[in-house]
Amino acid sequence: MNMNERKKKILAAIIQDYIQTAEPVGSRTISRKYNLGVSPATIRNEMADLEDLGLIEQPHTSAGRIPSDLGYRYYVDYLMEPEQLTPSQEELILRSYENKSQEIGKILVKTGQLMSQLTNYTSIVMAPRRGKPSKIKHIQLISMAPTQAMLIVVLDNGSVHHQVIDVGESISQADLEQVSKVLNAKLAGLDMQKIRLTILNEIYFELARYKIFMDAALGLLEDSQGSGNEDKIYLGGVYNMLNQPEFHNIEKVKTLLSLLEQEDVLQQILINFQGEGLTVKIGVENNCEEIKDCTMITATYKLDDEVLGSIGVLGPTRMEYAKVIAIVDHMAKVLNQVMNRLTRIPR
Amino acid sequence: MNMNERKKKILAAIIQDYIQTAEPVGSRTISRKYNLGVSPATIRNEMADLEDLGLIEQPHTSAGRIPSDLGYRYYVDYLMEPEQLTPSQEELILRSYENKSQEIGKILVKTGQLMSQLTNYTSIVMAPRRGKPSKIKHIQLISMAPTQAMLIVVLDNGSVHHQVIDVGESISQADLEQVSKVLNAKLAGLDMQKIRLTILNEIYFELARYKIFMDAALGLLEDSQGSGNEDKIYLGGVYNMLNQPEFHNIEKVKTLLSLLEQEDVLQQILINFQGEGLTVKIGVENNCEEIKDCTMITATYKLDDEVLGSIGVLGPTRMEYAKVIAIVDHMAKVLNQVMNRLTRIPR
DNA sequence: TGTTAGCACTCTAAGGCATTGAGTGCTAAA
DNA sequence: TTTAGCACTCAATGCCTTAGAGTGCTAACA
Numbered sequence: 136m137n138m139n140e141r142k143k144k145i146l147a148a149i150i151q152d153y154i155q156t157a158e159p160v161g162s163r164t165i166s167r168k169y170n171l172g173v174s175p176a177t178i179r180n181e182m183a184d185l186e187d188l189g190l191i192e193q194p195h196t197s198a199g200r201i202p203s204d205l206g207y208r209y210y211v212d213y214l215m216e217p218e219q220l221t222p223s224q225e226e227l228i229l230r231s232y233e234n235k236s237q238e239i240g241k242i243l244v245k246t247g248q249l250m251s252q253l254t255n256y257t258s259i260v261m262a263p264r265r266g267k268p269s270k271i272k273h274i275q276l277i278s279m280a281p282t283q284a285m286l287i288v289v290l291d292n293g294s295v296h297h298q299v300i301d302v303g304e305s306i307s308q309a310d311l312e313q314v315s316k317v318l319n320a321k322l323a324g325l326d327m328q329k330i331r332l333t334i335l336n337e338i339y340f341e342l343a344r345y346k347i348f349m350d351a352a353l354g355l356l357e358d359s360q361g362s363g364n365e366d367k368i369y370l371g372g373v374y375n376m377l378n379q380p381e382f383h384n385i386e387k388v389k390t391l392l393s394l395l396e397q398e399d400v401l402q403q404i405l406i407n408f409q410g411e412g413l414t415v416k417i418g419v420e421n422n423c424e425e426i427k428d429c430t431m432i433t434a435t436y437k438l439d440d441e442v443l444g445s446i447g448v449l450g451p452t453r454m455e456y457a458k459v460i461a462i463v464d465h466m467a468k469v470l471n472q473v474m475n476r477l478t479r480i481p482r
Numbered sequence: 483m484n485m486n487e488r489k490k491k492i493l494a495a496i497i498q499d500y501i502q503t504a505e506p507v508g509s510r511t512i513s514r515k516y517n518l519g520v521s522p523a524t525i526r527n528e529m530a531d532l533e534d535l536g537l538i539e540q541p542h543t544s545a546g547r548i549p550s551d552l553g554y555r556y557y558v559d560y561l562m563e564p565e566q567l568t569p570s571q572e573e574l575i576l577r578s579y580e581n582k583s584q585e586i587g588k589i590l591v592k593t594g595q596l597m598s599q600l601t602n603y604t605s606i607v608m609a610p611r612r613g614k615p616s617k618i619k620h621i622q623l624i625s626m627a628p629t630q631a632m633l634i635v636v637l638d639n640g641s642v643h644h645q646v647i648d649v650g651e652s653i654s655q656a657d658l659e660q661v662s663k664v665l666n667a668k669l670a671g672l673d674m675q676k677i678r679l680t681i682l683n684e685i686y687f688e689l690a691r692y693k694i695f696m697d698a699a700l701g702l703l704e705d706s707q708g709s710g711n712e713d714k715i716y717l718g719g720v721y722n723m724l725n726q727p728e729f730h731n732i733e734k735v736k737t738l739l740s741l742l743e744q745e746d747v748l749q750q751i752l753i754n755f756q757g758e759g760l761t762v763k764i765g766v767e768n769n770c771e772e773i774k775d776c777t778m779i780t781a782t783y784k785l786d787d788e789v790l791g792s793i794g795v796l797g798p799t800r801m802e803y804a805k806v807i808a809i810v811d812h813m814a815k816v817l818n819q820v821m822n823r824l825t826r827i828p829r
Numbered sequence: 830t831g832t833t834a835g836c837a838c839t840c841t842a843a844g845g846c847a848t849t850g851a852g853t854g855c856t857a858a859a
Numbered sequence: 860t861t862t863a864g865c866a867c868t869c870a871a872t873g874c875c876t877t878a879g880a881g882t883g884c885t886a887a888c889a
Binding site for chain 4: 506508509510522523526527529530540543544545546
């Protein structure tokens, strides 16, 4: 790509101006506002070249230029000056996590809120996903009422599932302890597949008395595999988008919102970008018709070296790239710390 | 209110037509489409009366009439013919709850989805709220890894809270059993306030060794009081609203969405309507500027006789009242059954 | 007395048309 | 290579006209 210094400056000027004003940028504007020391005519010539290169476009003949997806890409890769968070932003973030409950869900919600608040775009936060099927670590029965027992199943990934069971007959805590022991002996260390496929019949036979507990435990396991907190997507600041001039068109809002309501699709998009650390997907790079006018900036968060999930910000391609990149990057780092501070979940 | 039969028929016709078309209804339309056996001129005279009564309004001189909030109110209270769900709708609902996990969150999400799908409006589902502070039913420690223990706290309301604790030193399952016993003996049956205010110092002194577990348990309790699943609001079909012509105006969408993002405000609105069974709040009756053009239809769901929360549908005042009322009412009943089918949580 | 036909009147929506102004590309001169 | 000048393009704006829907009023009618 044949880009001299002046072209770069002009492209940067166009993009910066357009990001600010959301209006097509003309040659006069650039020559007036950005001191390039050349006349509008010269800039016009350069702009014609930039258009040939596919970096900028003209909405119609008598309008100024707007950056193309490719133009933004070039800007992000080569022209943009990295930004830092302001001290007040950093402080806001720090304060937000103080006194925060240990609950993962709340932390993720807060993270999303912060991102949308700081960027004025929409934030997307993906709940942690776990890889392999989990094994039963421990089963415990607790008497809740004469005929009712609370079944608790602890998995080795650190998740806990529970359900109250009505046993029909009165049953003592001591009895329940006994049942717990038996169930533990038989089931601990197994994942659901194993239980289902190989040992089920045997145990059922042996533990016929405890069928009701077995069934409940298996039901819980099944639920937990399917997804509990997992696969959840937290959105924040959706309505920030409506303040963007590009979404003054109802149709666009509709397609965007309909996408955002489909958690599974979002999940898939995020997962596709995952594993590359911080990613910036501009317009069509998202490979998704519904957000072909949007840029998504995502980063992953981890525990130790395992990637747990992604967080990201979705906004129009006309986005304050430097600022948002700084924020998403920072938030991912903070989230890493917070996840580590939550007492470790052993695997 | 001086309403003869013909006025009632005309009002009903205006409202039904307007609900269908979203266009102001003129006298000619009514005389043509609804067989009242009178000429447009007569209808005009009656319409003038209805306008004096405040039941209908004119957007401008040369337009037809549209119902006012008061008009809808009269319609709902006196004119509307109750509807039933269609068999296919009922079946859809039934099928949706089959094979549904026992998890309350998922059931509520599904309920919201169903309501928005069936009505084409936005659904709002409030998670169950509990009344009195909960007491500790059982505390259990489980060894997860050499230096890590899972703390599980079961409350008497049937909720379970858990956290992994890093103990620093290696600790055996037997030790943990021992600690569990002690903690249970001291803490079971108490709610957090009691623990905090009266016994804390004593126990701390006595159980200095177990401080780390105590702290974690208290932390969990605190979290759970604050709200876990509670106070959560599930929204569904928000973007359905964008298909309504009244929301082709971006400003209205903005105010609506900004309201829907404030869970606490929604919560408050729902709680205010609660306890009256099925409620229909039309336009300004909502006492809320942001949704003064919307109607909210809510119903409560219960366990035994205790009201747990509300579900509802939010749409434009130009709403298919009979249909939506039937659906919300039905869904509340179904939800009651489902909640009861989930094994009872003793109090 | 209630109903209706007729008619003048009002007001929005839509279309046509000229004007404005921002911005371009091209050409020729510096 | 840069720039001034200029003709050209095209969306946006404002103004005007027209069409059409609907009303309220009046007077005639049953």
